[in-house]
Amino acid sequence: MPKGGGAAVALTDWGWRHAGRDSWALRGVTFAIEPGERVLLLGASGAGKSTLLHALAGLTGDDNSIAGEQQGGMLVDGEPAARRPGRVGLVSQDPETQLVMARAGDDAAFGLENLAVPRERIWPRVHEALAEVGFPYGADRSTAALSGGEKQRLVIAGVLAMGPRLLLLDEPTANLDPEGALLVRDLLARTAARTEATLVLVEHRVADVVDLVDRVIVLAPGGGVLADGAPGHVFAAHGARLAAQGVWLPDRAPDPEVPPGPGGPVLIEARECRTRTPVELGAAAGPRHPVLTGATAAVAAGTATALTGRNGSGKSTLLMLLAGLARPDSGTVLPCGPLAEVSGRPLWRWQARRLARHVGTVFQHAEDQFVTPTVRDELRYAPLRAGMAGPDIESWVDELLERLRLTALADVHPFTLSGGEKRRLSVATALSSGPAHAPDVLLLDEPTFGQDTTTWTELVELLAVLREQGRAIVMATHDSLLLRRFTDTELRIDQGRVAVPDTAARTGAAPARKADRR
Structure with a gap:
């Protein structure tokens, strides 16, 4: 230069x-x-x-x-x-x-x-x-x-x-x-x-x-x-x-006390999934390149699973497959256990309303989830569609705002939030259908992006509560601290396939124990 x-x-x-x-x-x-x-x-x-x-x-x-x-x-x-x-x-x-x-x-x-x-x-x-x-x-x-x-x-x-x-x-x-x-x-x-x-x-x-x-x-x-x-x-x-004040320091890291997950049955399984890059038109048109080349993964209730790997390895792609928001070129993604009783069809064939009721997704780009002009309206949207009563909605929205430190921003436009605030709001929207209607599986792409130590801790503690309730948490992440403090199972994607690293071979269906964490 x-x-x-x-x-x-x-x-x-x-x-x-x-x-x-x-x-x-x-x-x-x-x-x-x-x-x-x-x-x-x-x-x-x-x-x-x-x-x-x-x-x-x-x-x-x-x-x-x-x-x-x-x-x-x-x-x-x-x-x-x-x-x-x-x-x-x-x-x-x-x-x-x-x-x-x-x-x-x-x-x-x-x-x-x-x-x-x-x-x-x-x-x-x-x-x-x-x-x-x-x-x-x-x-x-x-x-x-x-x-x-x-x-x-x-x-x-x-x-x-x-x-x-x-x-x-x-x-x-x-x-x-x-x-x-x-x-x-x-x-x-x-x-x-x-x-x-x-x-x-x-x-x-x-x-x-x-x-x-x-x-x-x-x-x-x-x-x-x-x-x-x-x-x-x-x-x-x-x-x-x-x-x-929540400022990250070089010699200190948050260490939240989170309860271990209870474990449970497998809820979603991806089998030998293969995908390629999207079809492009116009000047950018060219051959499609392999992303996943036979990825197999299982998601169990009551556990926290981390998808890791190098940039471009396919973490977000696999996350979207497990969320039922993308279809593999070959292979399948099936509901298992209690979710199979809802519908035995591959997840990408579920009706949108049914999928949203059981599987929540937090996208890598938070703005992709925002559909209303204020933070409060963003959190009202899902419970209104779920049929919650008005007073119950306001009480639940207030609780989410308080828990994720967004109360002072309730009336501002989501696009004017900071990066960390947008991430917390996107997590809140995935849970906003109500305490009795939280999804069975929550998938998050880089959930701790932009957080200070205080909001990082509070976000992890919120996810830990969901895990303790028996819900499955799946995260695509580069956050090594999140792996050490919260993750039960690490699935590393390499050359389009999924492996469990020897240092993180924690069984997804078994209860997590803090002593097992790296």
């Missing part, structure tokens, strides 16, 4: 309030970042970290994609951020929001083309960036056929190819497998050293990136800066206070 030096950042009593909100997302934030500094931005879920990065990228304001009200000052190289196109590169939480082209190479080249970089210089930079992030395919790969982690790598490549002076990264490794996360961390270190770019990073895997940065800034809930300084000083001087 080209060497251009870093940008200077200055915030003076800066604040932002989203359009339609009464409360401020951030307020009274003051700090300065010198050119070339590497800063880790921390804070509890909903503290405004993503909002601040979007503002630095020039995306806030009435003329931009995020409307609202600003107070105070924010300058990049002495000018408002919106006036510095090309100098700032942003990798957002959700890679879906940044993919704009059908082919991977075209997507990585898009920013360079908008900067009017000569064509003969674009493609060498694109190919170099794709190689550096470990993108596993060529430039002709369809972006629609990529997994979440592969999309994340592609977005990072496109941003790095532009050689920005200010590099903003919002959870850049959240969708990556451990190998990919290590690769990206090392790439960021090399890039920052070579280009002298200023780096502002939001990352919950603090232990993995603390050696990459030379400064930590912690945003206080409700406004202001809670702590600012060298990493060692911040964590030593403010560790207890930060932990109480």
